[in-house]
Amino acid sequence: MTNSAVSLDGVSLVFGGKDTEHVLAVDSINIEIPQGQFVAIVGPSGCGKTTILNMLSGLIRPTAGSVKRHGKEVTEPSRDIGYMLARSALSPWRTARKNVELGLQLHGVGKTERRKRAEELLELLHLEGFANAFPSQLSQGMRQRVAIARTLAIDPDLWLMDEPFGALDAQTRLVVQAEFISLWEKSKGSTVLFVTHDLEEAVLLADRVLVMTARPGRIKSDNLIDLPRPRIIDELRFDEKFKAAEHKIWEELRSEII
């Protein structure tokens, strides 16, 4: 399957060396993701979820195995990947709009065009009144939305999300999740790799949930989530089918945690 959007083939990664001990972070991972699929990865903390994203983004190279996108080996950061971190990581000296523009600026997009694009995105995320606010003037939920806008501004083909809503309180998280999922459902078939430790979030949002083992991280199970789209996540939470799906995966995850 060379035309998979993402394919990891026998990927292992060892950290450390020199003055620290070697640590096997992920062990012989195989993942194939077709274009347009929303895949969530859940697993205990420190199991190498973020490491997988870092390898896909081209920030680090695997010790063994191959990481490919559309059949091509990933060797360096690519312009069509949007990577969002757990902390919003906004530049405090840039306004919300300028933060959204960062990727476009790095790629040499002209001033008026990137401004237009940033304003569009801020509006989609209900932040139109805050374009000129600095991050310190925004609430945490708003900052995370600015970070989503920044990630999507470059119109990425692959969205890498590293626990993007982990720092939000329960209610804000619900609102931001709903905004995020509707943005993705409206996007033109982008592929998403969504790392989270929140199983409910994974099942609510994803088409497919991968459960990882504790370190060294391996894929423990691969679960398709058969819930209709578009998803109204605040109601889906109480749906029996959803609960059953979550419960089934929880059984897998629990033995890794407890």
Added chain:
Amino acid sequence: MKSLKPLSIKFGRSYEVKSSDGEESIENPLMSDEQKSHETPKRFDMASLPEETRREALIRRIDIPVQLSRILILVFIIWIWETRIIFKGFSVFGFDVLPEIIPLFQGVPTEAWDYVTDVWNEKLFWHDFWVTLQEALLGFLYGALSGFLVGMTLGRFKRARKVFSPFLIFTNAVPKIALAPILILWYGVDIGSKVALATIIVFFIVQIPVMAAVSGVDPDLDTVASSMGATQLQKFRLVVLPGILGPLFGALRLASIYAILSVVFGEFLASKRGLGQRLLYQVNNFGMGAAIALMSILALVALFFNAGIGFLERKFLRWQDDTTRGNVVSL
């Protein structure tokens, strides 16, 4: 059962609600939110808040009690000084906190003011002023620039830091004013030796915080920029440089004061011209009023210097809180 308990509203379904007096009311699920809002109690009207006039805003900003206290304290200081009360000595539990000063060594504000009016039209005074200013400015410029560049490089390149840090730590540990006599031998009694001393002192004041700030820039910002394919140069311009501006300006403000301190010290040791040289001459000849005047002038120069950097800081660090931004004196 005489009455039903009121229930909370859930997902648009309607519940019968019976009030305690037995009267029955039914929540209509078809009623829109807008219609409901007509029945809610009157909301607080934001427009009813009194608007602050310009005059009120100005008064609030000036903060009259603070200004009055400042003026009172200043008047008090000048009064005990001018009346020479301060020279009579002052002791706490038998310790002479302020010893009694003999009249020859006393100087009062009016004498200082007389000196200022005397020299105001004197060409040589302004020449001295310019010499000292030039020494401080050049020393500040060379020191800040080299300190910035070295701090930046060593902050960014770990291995270079490892190589050079023992040398820098040792040099920094040298009491730098002890270098002054040597610098005078090497660079001569003119401005060169003072510029050199100020450069060395300013260099370390700037280099150390810049180096620390570069390694302290949020690694997440670096990751984000890298994942978007930023080049080293782009990361320097868009992540590192703006990230260290805060500590950099803090260091520059401190350095501006120290630049003047070091040139005055250099002039004390050996010099032909300059305000420091003038100050030492006056003290040696018991011109205490003149000495006070010259010290005040030097302080004013340092304050102006500092205020100039504070102005730039406010311009570049608009995003920071007002409380952390540099004000020489809050007005």
